[in-house]
Amino acid sequence: MDNAVFNQQLFDFLKNSPTPYHAVEQMAQRLEAAGFERLDEQAEWSLASGQRYYVTRNDSTIIAFQTGHGDPVKQGVRMIGAHTDSPCLRVKPNPELFRKGYYQLGVEVYGGALLSPWFDRDLSLAGRVSYVDGKGRLRDGLINFSRPVATVPSLAIHLDREANNSRTVNPQTDIPPLLMQAPEKDAVPFKELLAHQLREEHPQADVAKVLDYELSFYDTQPPSTVGLNGEFIASARLDNLLSCFIGLQALLDADSAQPAVLVCNDHEEVGSMSAEGAQGPFLSSLLDRWVGAAQRPRVIARSMMVSADNAHGVHPNYADRHDGNHGPLLNAGPVIKVNNNQRYATNSRTAALYRHLSETLDLPCQTFVVRTDMGCGSTIGPLTAGNLGVRTLDIGVPQFAMHSIREMAGAKDGYTLYQVLRRYIELESLD
The missing domain is CATH 2.30.250.10 (Aminopeptidase i, Domain 2)
Structure with missing residues (x-):
């Protein structure tokens, strides 16, 4: 898949996902077409090695996972998180x-x-x-x-x-x-x-x-490519359906050798405190049913979560709203988000792993830190890290007009993040 095909499929997904319910329906269809088996939370599960599954809650949150060919206790789980809702x-x-x-x-x-x-x-x-x-x-x-x-x-x-x-x-x-x-x-x-x-x-x-x-x-305005040279993409709900699509495509295209999970939660924009939100028990209960409650702490100790949620690109008309050394540019790579007050869950080890993968693939990345005199937003990253105890990286594609009815991002950055996350899923070891 090249960048142009990636963006066209992204546009189709965005156009057909006006609500979290439609987004989950679209993701489920793509997963089933790729051979993922649907699970019912009310039923007893019999999970097999080397298989791929998905499950939904409230029709607005979805978790897709592959069990891998080895032992999750020894291999850990490569996790990716995003959210399906938008203002x-x-x-x-x-x-x-x-x-x-x-x-x-x-x-x-x-x-x-x-x-x-x-x-x-x-x-x-x-x-x-x-x-x-x-x-x-x-x-x-x-x-x-x-x-x-x-x-x-x-x-x-x-x-x-x-x-x-x-x-x-x-x-x-x-x-x-x-x-x-x-x-x-x-x-x-x-x-x-x-x-x-x-x-x-x-x-x-x-x-x-x-x-x-x-x-x-x-x-109703559909997604489009914008710019004299087609440098940008514009659409509703880029925050955060862009990350949902990136994570989904990375999981679909990665090999199935390693244990991996994609979770796309609802209700991030209103605090995540719900049965299907990141502060709820959905992901932890799934892990218990997969690896067993007794083994979950050992699995988590070897696992990692990549919380993918868009970042604030430096706006040319308002450049002073960014720290002078941390103004992410569109089409200059995904943004590692850092906040020492734990509004983002990135630490030096998780950031280093992402930087290493980017360098290995010869792909760019950037870093964002909010101005010290301004407040900072947050993501599902700290919530998931706090609930599970899993080491976490917060990262996202830089964009303009966040939380507007129509947002803008670089035409290259989503594809860049997809390539790195696909390689991340295929890692034999997260240590």
Whole structure:
């Protein structure tokens, strides 16, 4: 696989993954096509040497792993972690708003979204819908309207002359998306609209009544290559579906000799404290079922986690927001993220291993440290390290516009990280 093919497959993945549920579905399809066997958490597992498996939780978190041909106690496990969620607008439980003949939906901001770019975009709606069928059984289905069905119009500058100087965004009053023109007396209840969409997308489904949903608005503009020389890629949800795709592709393309795990957690953007988040027990319980609770400490002692989450590239218009010696450039390689206050879990040994692999493959890498007078973000790295006791590296592709509705990264960096992670999975020893 070369860089161009890698980016085209990435674009296909991003376009078809508007929500964590869709991202997990896409990953599961690719894993099954590669021969991975699906496991059910409720069933008893009988894992064999040299086999490849995957399991999901809540349809929004996925773990794929290969058992390898040897003993994990002696070989350790090569772990890669990422997250499936991105900041967005989520539809409220009772969302219908009727004002001046317009039908709008109330939304809640999920995660630390940059709100201004959500205005004047062609928005669609996707997610999971829970319903009862004709026999009274509870069922779930994924929906994706795909086409533009909503927008958040800006207020004209004539009505807010200070818009370019001091406009703020009130998430309660300013961003309910406009769905249609419909007086309240003529409007179809939102859940009935969802039932209709379910029946259209899943003709075999016997949808009697929609009971609940978890739905997100998203920008319908597809991923693209940007720049006079095609230097950049632009898309929604690069943070952090780019890392999910990199980890998935590395696992698919690596040989199956060594024990390895890819975990893509939901809820990173809101703290990871959930059954399927990185602070939950999903990964540790999987390891117990694989190697046994008694042996897990020995396995962890020989293992390593690479937490892959995008990094802040130095913005040419705001270069002073970076430490002068640590301003990652797009297309100059993945970024090793360091924070001595443990917002990132990198230490000198894990960083050295990555640098060694990069040098062996003649590939570039960079380092990021936040300015000492600024706060630092975090990742699933410290959470996983703290839960499992596993040595961890935090790394990511540098990008612009993090948490915007549309983000930008270098066209080369994702492929570079993929090559190094593929080699990492194939290492005979992590010592």
